[in-house]
Amino acid sequence: MAQPTSATAHGAVPTIAQIAREVGVSVPTVSKVLNGRSDVAPATRARVEEALTRHRYRRRRQAAPTQGAGLVDLVFHRLGSTWSMEIIRGVEQAAAAARTSVILSELGGEHRPPRAWLETTLARPPVGVLLVASRLTPAQQSMLESRAIPFVVIDTDGEPPADVPTVGSDNWNGGLAATRHLLELGHRRIAAISGPADMLCSRARVDGYRSALAEAGVAFDPDLVRIGNFYVEAGYSEGLRLLSAPDRPTGIFAGSDMQALGVLRAALELGLRVPDDVSVVGYDDLPLAQWTGPALTTVRQPLSEMGAIATRMVLELAAGETPLMRRVNLATELVVRESTAPPPR
Numbered sequence: 511m512a513q514p515t516s517a518t519a520h521g522a523v524p525t526i527a528q529i530a531r532e533v534g535v536s537v538p539t540v541s542k543v544l545n546g547r548s549d550v551a552p553a554t555r556a557r558v559e560e561a562l563t564r565h566r567y568r569r570r571r572q573a574a575p576t577q578g579a580g581l582v583d584l585v586f587h588r589l590g591s592t593w594s595m596e597i598i599r600g601v602e603q604a605a606a607a608a609r610t611s612v613i614l615s616e617l618g619g620e621h622r623p624p625r626a627w628l629e630t631t632l633a634r635p636p637v638g639v640l641l642v643a644s645r646l647t648p649a650q651q652s653m654l655e656s657r658a659i660p661f662v663v664i665d666t667d668g669e670p671p672a673d674v675p676t677v678g679s680d681n682w683n684g685g686l687a688a689t690r691h692l693l694e695l696g697h698r699r700i701a702a703i704s705g706p707a708d709m710l711c712s713r714a715r716v717d718g719y720r721s722a723l724a725e726a727g728v729a730f731d732p733d734l735v736r737i738g739n740f741y742v743e744a745g746y747s748e749g750l751r752l753l754s755a756p757d758r759p760t761g762i763f764a765g766s767d768m769q770a771l772g773v774l775r776a777a778l779e780l781g782l783r784v785p786d787d788v789s790v791v792g793y794d795d796l797p798l799a800q801w802t803g804p805a806l807t808t809v810r811q812p813l814s815e816m817g818a819i820a821t822r823m824v825l826e827l828a829a830g831e832t833p834l835m836r837r838v839n840l841a842t843e844l845v846v847r848e849s850t851a852p853p854p855r
Contacts, residue, residue: 533557559649562656580637580828582821585615585623587644587667591741591768592796593813597642597664600817608825610637617644621667621708628653635659638824640817643667643709660827662820667709675827675836677820681711684809684842685718688763688791691807691844693726696852697761697789701734703748703773705765712737715765715793740765745772753780753788760788760853767792767799767808774802774849785851795845804848812840 530536535554550558584601586594598614605612613636617623621644628650631639639654639661645668646654646661654661663676670676685702692700702719705712716735723730736752738744745764749772752759764770770792777784784790784804792799795810819840823833 529558529561533561559653562652580610581634582610582612582824583615583631583634583636583639584612584642585617585627585639585644586642587617587621588619589614589616592798593740593766593768593794594642596794596796596813597817600814600819601640601821603814604818604821604825608822610825621645622647623650631659632657637828638662640664640820640824643711645670660824662824662827664816664820665711667711669710673836675823675833677816677823677838677840678711679811679816679840680842681714682718682721684793684811685715685763686722687718687842687844688715688793688809689719689722690725691846691850692761692763692789692791693722693728695761695789695850697759698728698853699731699734699757699759700728700761700763701736701752701759702763703736703738703745703752703765703769705738705740705769707737712765719763734759738765738769740768742768742772742775745769746776747772749773749776750780753777753782758788761791761850762788763791763793765793767794767796767806769793770806770808770849771798771802774806784849787854789850789853791850795843799845800847802849807847807850808845810843810845812842816840 530539535558539550539554539558582601582605584598602612615627617627623644623646632653635657636659639659641661642664643666645663645666663670663674665678666676689700700723702716704716707713720730734752736748738748745768749762752762753776762773764773770790773790774784777788782788790806792806792808793811794813795808799806799808819838826833
């Protein structure tokens, strides 16, 4: 049976038996809670978890899995887009190199894992967890840590605690570069379609957009910033609204390539030509960006590389190693293609 590796407040190292006596339950009950079993009454489970947290119980880390053993749980808030496939590709490549398998979990669009996911994870358990645009609650984080299950966050949806390892990209600079490009072409009425306002990457891209406008002496117009999500439908609906206005923008910075696809469709339906009547910049540089008509100018976000780095990081933590960096922020790059040009005269 696993033994803890940290001491209580009085210096004694608690055992499962000691925790069981303190809570007034059996040793198998504590073991069931540790292993994520569902056959424990909620009130009992809560008392055991509280004791584990209070004593800062940490299950001793197991030896590194042999080649071909172990699972990494890759958790998305929502699957189904090419964006997610790029991250999966990077994770799979890094995991395969380490002879480790990958399982996928989806949270149904939520950014906080539900209890059902946590119970399944504790019962499995994986060698590590990768959370994409999602965060654990402090209680969930404590539960994973007490079972020696490391985790890394990819493209965090908010500002994580200092001790949480993360891998992301420079979203602020991406928004800055996209908007600067349109400004350098001569555009002055530039719109931005953002992702969800509660996601850090969305806010950072809009902040970069605003900084580029300020740098060029162009007044910020809040009516030109639209909040949506990162999918085609938001780009289409917000693109229709922006491009149907009498004082429509001459350039649009979309928060993702999928949004940009929606904007291209909206422009086509309104009889507008891209880039002759309106320029469009996307974000991500998904493989499809070079095959749109016209080929999409976009900001390259190294999604596969982000997935690979996060995988190597979580496997290092699972092996008891300390990664060289716990916060990785990769560079973004503007890729100019055919969807941008000087504004119409």
